[in-house]
Structures are given as C-alpha cells and as structure tokens.
Amino acid sequence: MKKAGFPNVVGCIDGTHIRITGPSIDEPAFVNRKGFHSINVQAICDHEGRFTNISARWPGSAHDSHVFRTSAIGQHLENGYRGIGQGVLLGDSGYPCRQFLLTPYRQPAAGRGQARFNRRHCSTRSTIERTFGIWKKRFHILGSEIRMKPDKACRIIIACGILHNIAIMRNEPEVAEEQLIDNQPQMPPYNGPQDGKGIRDHFATTFFA
Structure with a gap:
C-alpha cells in the first residue's frame, strides 16, 4: 500500500455499523453504543479501496477488538504471523497494538518520531474510512437500514462487498477518490x-524521527 510514505502496509482495518431492523431474538445484543440496531462489520481494504477481507457476523454491541480477535483473519495472524516482512495492518486505537496490527500512539513522546508516525498512520488508515463511505453510497441499503433478519442482513452485506470489488475491477463510476501518491520506503x-x-x-x- 503506497500512501503517506508508510512502509510494509498490506491493508487498513476498521469496523463499521450497518443499521438493521431490531430482531425479535436477542434484540438487546444488536444495540450498538450509539443506540441503534446494527451489524458490526469488520473489513480490510487495499490502497485501491478493494476489500481483501470482510467479516459480517457480529451484533452491534460487539467491540471491534473482540470482532478482530475472533475473526478468521485475526486468528490466522495470531497463529501464523512470522514478522514484519509479511507486512502489517493499520488500525485505530480501538484495536490492541500487535506485531501485525499497528495502532497510533495514545500519548506520542516528543522527538522520537511518534507524532509523525501518528500523522502518517492517520493519513494511510483513512483509506478504509473512505472506502466505507464509497461503499455505502454505492449501495444505499448499507447507509439506510436493512429490514431483514440478522442472518440475511449479513449475507447482503457480504454480497455488497463482493459487488463493490467487481465494480472497482470494471472501473464503474464511483465517488471521486484522492490520488494515492508517495513512494513506499524500503x-x-x-x-x-x-x-x-x-x-x-x-x-x-x-x-x-
């Protein structure tokens, strides 16, 4: 991923909440921290805004860190990661800082490159936030409300992720994206x-530094 001079980034990860109609079974679990019913969707994207991984199976009350820890990609990295030569993911402070998932410094120290690290991290990680915005504008149901049971809603979310990637590969018109510049350092x-x-x-x- 070539963005803001941040090396060895293989993807940016974040969660987004897709609103659903409150289900009749286990309804409180689907109420997120903002007070509406949702599916907490975890996704990883590349520099072109394509999804390389999507997990849509947890109710809105689930925390991002829990979703990652129990996801297939999280378990794969936990058990099979062999060092930074394999690349790293960038995530926000809702995730734990791990050898394969770098998060910002909460209180960057002066003179050690930490503040600049945070700025470059933020600039690069914004790719996933921008991708979510484009995705929800492309498929309006994702930005409004899916009026189906949670299991069907999850299947629709995954299908929209696949169609989003196909749209990018076919160069379908979309919301204008910023040009991704800067060469990635060695x-x-x-x-x-x-x-x-x-x-x-x-x-x-x-x-x-």
Missing part, C-alpha cells in the same frame, strides 16, 4: 522484540 531488517509496541517503535524511529 523496510530495513528488524531484530527487536516481536510485539506490537516494539515494532511500532521501530517504524517511528526508523521512518518518522
């Missing part, structure tokens, strides 16, 4: 602690 070898904080510090001091 990632030097890293032999430090294999945890999220250590790898995040490596990015900050190597590229943003």
Whole structure:
C-alpha cells in the first residue's frame, strides 16, 4: 500500500455499523453504543479501496477488538504471523497494538518520531474510512437500514462487498477518490522484540524521527 510514505502496509482495518431492523431474538445484543440496531462489520481494504477481507457476523454491541480477535483473519495472524516482512495492518486505537496490527500512539513522546508516525498512520488508515463511505453510497441499503433478519442482513452485506470489488475491477463510476501518491520506503531488517509496541517503535524511529 503506497500512501503517506508508510512502509510494509498490506491493508487498513476498521469496523463499521450497518443499521438493521431490531430482531425479535436477542434484540438487546444488536444495540450498538450509539443506540441503534446494527451489524458490526469488520473489513480490510487495499490502497485501491478493494476489500481483501470482510467479516459480517457480529451484533452491534460487539467491540471491534473482540470482532478482530475472533475473526478468521485475526486468528490466522495470531497463529501464523512470522514478522514484519509479511507486512502489517493499520488500525485505530480501538484495536490492541500487535506485531501485525499497528495502532497510533495514545500519548506520542516528543522527538522520537511518534507524532509523525501518528500523522502518517492517520493519513494511510483513512483509506478504509473512505472506502466505507464509497461503499455505502454505492449501495444505499448499507447507509439506510436493512429490514431483514440478522442472518440475511449479513449475507447482503457480504454480497455488497463482493459487488463493490467487481465494480472497482470494471472501473464503474464511483465517488471521486484522492490520488494515492508517495513512494513506499524500503523496510530495513528488524531484530527487536516481536510485539506490537516494539515494532511500532521501530517504524517511528526508523521512518518518522
């Protein structure tokens, strides 16, 4: 992913809530923190705004970190990640900082590249937010309300994700996107602690100090 000079990014991850009609079974679980019924949809996108992974199976009350931890991609990375040579995901502070999922510094220290890391991280991660916006405008049902049972709503959400990718591959008209610029720097070898904080510090001091 070439954006804002942030190296080794293979995707940006975030969750979005798709409004649904309140179900008759387990209704309270579908009420999200904003007070409406929804499915909490986790997605990863590439630099072109294509979805590389979508998980639509959790009710709105589920936290993003829980959705990620129990998702197929989360478990795959937890068990099979072998280092930053495989690339990293970028996520917001709703996720834990892991060796394969970098999040912003909550209180960036002065003079260590952490504030610049946060700015570049934000600029790159905005790709998923922009993708969600385009997706919901392309399929209006995603931006209004799906008036079906949760299991059918989840199938519609996944189908819309597939159709979104097809639309991009076919160059269908869409909301204008910013041009993605900047060359991605080369990632030097890293032999430090294999945890999220250590790898995040490596990015900050190597590229943003």
